[in-house]
Amino acid sequence: MEYPQAVPLKYGINPEVCLKLTKDKCGTCEEVCPANAIDYTQTQETITLDAGAIIFSPGFKPFDPSKFDNYQYVNYPNVITSMEFERILSASGPTMGHVTTFPKLPAKPKKKKDKLLAKKRKSPKRIAWFQCVGSRDMNKCDNPYCSSVCCMYAVKEAVIAKEHAGGDLDCSIFFMDMRTPGKEFEKYYQNAKDKHGINFIRSKVHSVTEDLDTHDLQIRYVDELGQIVTEVYDMIVLSVGLEITPETKELADKLGIEMTANGFCKTDSFEPVATSRDGIYVSGVFNNPKDIPESVLDASAAASAAGDALSEVRDTMTKQVATIPETNVVGERPNIGVFICDCGSNIKGVVDCAHVTEYAKSLPYVTFADENMYACSQDAQDKMVEQIKEKKLNRIVLAACTPKTHEPLFQETLKNAGLNKYLFEMTNIRNHNSWVHKNNPELATQKAKDLVRMAVAKAALAEPLKEEKIDVNASVMVVGGGLAGLTAAKSLATQGYDTHIIEKKDQLGGEALKLFKTAQGEDVGEKVAELIGAIEANEKITVHTDTTLEKVEGFVGNFKSLLKTGDKTCELEHGVAVLATGAKSSEPTEYGFGQDDRIITALGLDKRLKENDTQLDAINSAVFIQCVGSRETDRPYCSRVCCTHSVDNAILLKTRKPSMDVFILYRDIRTYGERELLYKEARELGVIFIRYEVDKKPVVVIEKDKIKISLNDHVLNQPVTLETDLLTLAAAIVPRKDEKLANFFKVPLNDEGFFIEKHAKLGPAEFATAGVFVAGAGHYPKPVNEAITQGRAAASRAATLLSKKDNLFTSGTIANVNVEKCSTCGVCISICPYSAPRFITEGRFEGKADINAVLCKGCGLCVASCRSGALHLRGFDTNQIFSQIFALGEVV
């Protein structure tokens, strides 16, 4: 068994070390196992599966730095990998989440040598991270690509190590380029620097030596001014890259799919999850190095590709899940079970969980309380089901993390134990408590007790609730006819759903129409035209160009939108919506943009390349300036696409006319993944890269025959002046910030105006609003292949709803009316934003209010507005809220 939350949580026998299997001795486990689960006769079997498609997501192995003799990973006990450091930070790791030196030793060493070393264990005062170990390196290993994730994980590890140590820790990250081009990443990086005081040192460390006695580590590096610096650290973390294993390559060969020179899957920018073999799709790191949200998008995109191929045989192989009958608890005395989660050290590190558990036992109606290291692990869940059944618990309180991510999981557990899922109350003693009151464990424990007491008071009054069935209108509205929107529409139409594309311009294609080539060299215009052709030929798709959205009503499964085309309006009924409104290039306000024809944006250069402008051949010197309007105080994010775009265009210019001098002025080159190969190619072709600092930007002077650009050269550390005929500005990508649209669907925008997805990691193609999905640059700037992946991912997520026709249900937490008390005033009807209340038009209660369960969102506005006290919110009834408030006021 690998770790406590493993799924399935079952022990296995390692056949290589088992004495019984290797030497036919021992056999103790068979004797002691009370379940008679040990069977030595089991052998490897070959199973043949019939399948319509294959999704290949074999993942990666962290790079093994053993062969790097300059870092001495094998010999020095305090040089570790980032993956090992990740385990050290984890509460379920070998050091229970405490950062100490000599972490590779066993917790209780047995060997004499280890015991001596263990005595030298201390809390480190200085930790250094070395970036690009096993990435961007052709010297010590053969991995020329960037692993994409190491910069961010190193920043995260440093921030969390500092949090664990409580400020008394010095963290330094040695890097070449800081690559934080993901959504919200740049802010995290800047915060790490400014708020957490993490040092960022731009240098590749040459060597590490060890003090023989203390095992402290001395490093030598050259700083940015060219000086050799020697420093001593307690620990060094090697930020190892991602690598495809030989086994994966072998399997890929067997599957007959093509790979790149680095062992990643070869894919097309316009079909980013399709392998070279029909019917086999790819996702995750094998489809180029990527982080979790992108792997999640790949996962859904691959599912959509497989769904497209197999749509006519949908529902032919699936089986029905047996449902457990619900126990009727109405009228029973509350019998509350309280479960306290340690969340590893996340909660337990601050709150005295054992004490809170004991306290919970003393609360009214509580007959059982238990503490779990991770309540969300499968064994804890199984145990919970047993405990509910055994102790006949009929209300459950869980004090743990956030219900936003974990409530559905525990409600499922209740269902498995035969309880109605609304007999559950979750209180957040992590985000609202242990995280924010880290410095005051005593008061945090007190607050946890208060929160548990309040939750118990509310749970005692919980009643089982019923969910109403929703009919799903199996049609789709896609807002935005750019690449992401078109991709989503094409996939959903292929899967048989009527799809409408709303585009405000007079033609489809969006910003992609302005692009020349992708990073992989595909002609964008040609491919977009192909896609538009396929859209127009698909009879399931209706395209509405020159059309705006005027009004949206309804909810998941049953939206009603008002479209306006010219003077005409029409109403569209649809079950789901995909928002793919994109982003655009900003208009630079510096470097003389707009004052001279020779100063253009990246899209301006694409236009000239597309038109094959022969004037480009007359140019002797071209300069690119990066980060124009990005990564600055008023626009703190990185626009993600510009580095690759400029490098790519620099290569195009240089190949077009090799004698041309091409310069790229940059802050960090962020050619992540295999895009790094373009950066390498550009350097090999002689493109010159000069780095500038944001506070010492290049100065542009426009003269008649030349444009002059002055800046400080980072290698010479001296001012230089470049003369050029063409200055291309990598202008920031800005969102459309469509607040009207966001309001229509009640979806949030972030500070910059990009849509905020449901979950940064696990819900990147959907909104918290059910039935509304997001794709493309409206979510965050992204290149062609990523926009298409997200378009597909949004389609896949939408298909999970559309294909469910018969088993989509409302929430049980909705308003209901006590008709006896209703005074027919109509305030609830006028106040409800979802049009859920209405007057009963006939029968005994004619004129009284009634709630349409399908429309009600459970917001509680009507409840608060009802002067007669006739309205109640199920699951949040007035008596429940009051009991919670009174419980808070109780003196303990």
Add this chain to the structure above:
Amino acid sequence: MNFKKTGSVVVIGGGISGMLSALDLANSGFYVYLVEKGPSIGGVMSQLDKTFPTNDCAM
């Protein structure tokens, strides 16, 4: 195509990506075989402590 299609999909690899592909497909009407080499699913993500940028627990 002349041959009959099968309404099931094999997903190779039980990491975060494989698991979510499997879930999406199963939730949209396909039978899924999730194949994993190791003794448990979860992949590398389950070994991580917290995830950036929200510092949510990776489990």
